[in-house]
Amino acid sequence: MTLRCVCSGVWENDRSKANHAPVVIVNESSAGPEPLLLEPVAGSEVLLDASQNYDPDGDELMFTWFVYKEVTSAQQDIQWIVPDLQWDVVEDAQKPKGSVICVKIPPPAECAVDLVNGQAVEKGQAFHLILQLEDNGVPRMTTYKRVILQTTNPQLLGGTGKAFSTFTEVVESRGET
Numbered sequence: 109m110t111l112r113c114v115c116s117g118v119w120e121n122d123r124s125k126a127n128h129a130p131v132v133i134v135n136e137s138s139a140g141p142e143p144l145l146l147e148p149v150a151g152s153e154v155l156l157d158a159s160q161n162y163d164p165d166g167d168e169l170m171f172t173w174f175v176y177k178e179v180t181s182a183q184q185d186i187q188w189i190v191p192d193l194q195w196d197v198v199e200d201a202q203k204p205k206g207s208v209i210c211v212k213i214p215p216p217a218e219c220a221v222d223l224v225n226g227q228a229v230e231k232g233q234a235f236h237l238i239l240q241l242e243d244n245g246v247p248r249m250t251t252y253k254r255v256i257l258q259t260t261n262p263q264l265l266g267g268t269g270k271a272f273s274t275f276t277e278v279v280e281s282r283g284e285t
Contacts, residue, residue, distance in 0.1 A: 127165055127167070127243070127245035127246060127247060127248075127249055128163070128164040128165050128245075128249065129164075129243075129249040129250070129251045130161060130162065130163045130164075130167075130169055130241045130242070130243050130249060130250075130251045131161060131162050131163070131164065131251065132158065132161050132239060132241050132251045132252070132253040133158065133160040133161055133253075134156055134157065134158045134239060134253050134255055135155075135156060135157055136160070137253070143236075143253070143254035143255065143256050144253065144254070144255045144256070145256045145258060146255065146256070146257055146258070147257075147258045147259075147260050148211075148213045148257055148258075148259060148260070149213070149259070149260050149261070149262065150213055150214065150215055150216040150218075150219050150220040150232055150259045150260065150261050150265070150266070151213060151214070151215040151216060151265075152213050153210050153211065153212055153213065154210070154211045154213060154257060155198070155208065155209075155210055155211075156173075156195075156208065156209050156210075156211060156237070156239075156255060157203075157207070157208045158171060158207045158208065158239055158241070158253070159200075159203035159204060159207040159208055161204075161207065161241055163243045163245070165243070165245055167243035167244050167245040168243065168244045169204060169207075169241055169242070169243055169244075170206070170241070170242045170243075170244070171204065171205070171206035171207050171239065171240075171241060172206070172239070172240040172241075172242070173195065173206070173209055173237060173238070173239055173240075174237070174238050174240070175193050175235065175236065175237055175238075176236040176237070176238050176254070177190050179236050180233060180234065180235050180236050189223070189279070190233070190235075191214040191218040191219055192214075193211060193212070193213075193214070193235050193237070194211070194212045195209045195210060195211040195212065196209065196210050196212075197209055198210055211237070211257065213235075213257065213259055214259075215265075215266060216228060216232070216261045216265040216266030217265075217266035217267075217268070218266075219232040219233045219235075219259045220232030220233070220259050220260070220261035220265075220266055221266050221267055221268065223272070224271065224272055225271045225272075226267055226268035226269050226270040226271055226272070227267045227269070228261055228264040228265055228266050228267035229261060229264075230260060230261055230262060230264065231258060231259070231260055231261070232258075232259035232260070232261055233259055234256050234257065234258040234259070235256070235257040235259070236254055236255070236256055236257075237254070237255045237256075237257065238252055238253070238254055238255075239252065239253045239255065240252055241253070
């Protein structure tokens with residue numbers, strides 16, 4: 109028999125009395141730890157719906173979305189300039205607050221161009237968003253879900269055609285010095 113400590117300091121062997129982590133589902137993804145991969149077109153909008161999430165204990169859930177910029181910028185041969193990802197919370201009285209967001213994917217010139225040669229690319233940056241889902245049980249439990257937005261540019265829009273010799277030239281051309 110396994111004993112578990114309930115926060116009052118009393119050891120308990122009943123699993124049903126322990127707090128359990130929330131279950132995270134985004135856009136009908138699996139409830140497991142694997143990320144959700146979507147391929148939006150650069151310049152479009154993507155709806156991320158996490159309203160199917162639930163807490164096994166019935167605790168209230170709090171939704172926090174954030175961009176994992178470090179992994180987005182580190183996935184290229186050179187440190188790619190990561191444009192800010194914007195989103196709005198979609199208000200719906202039938203769904204928990206913060207569970208649905210509309211993400212605005214940057215235009216092709218910002219996320220689907222090879223920065224060195226200035227050519228448009230079919231697959232641009234992959235933005236990594238994290239949903240942090242926390243319950244209000246005791247102790248508080250948190251579950252995370254990664255959503256990868258692999259931008260596409262099927263019409264090869266946004267290319268500058270300008271080749272650069274150094275990454276410094278790329279940054280200077282964008283006014284980011």
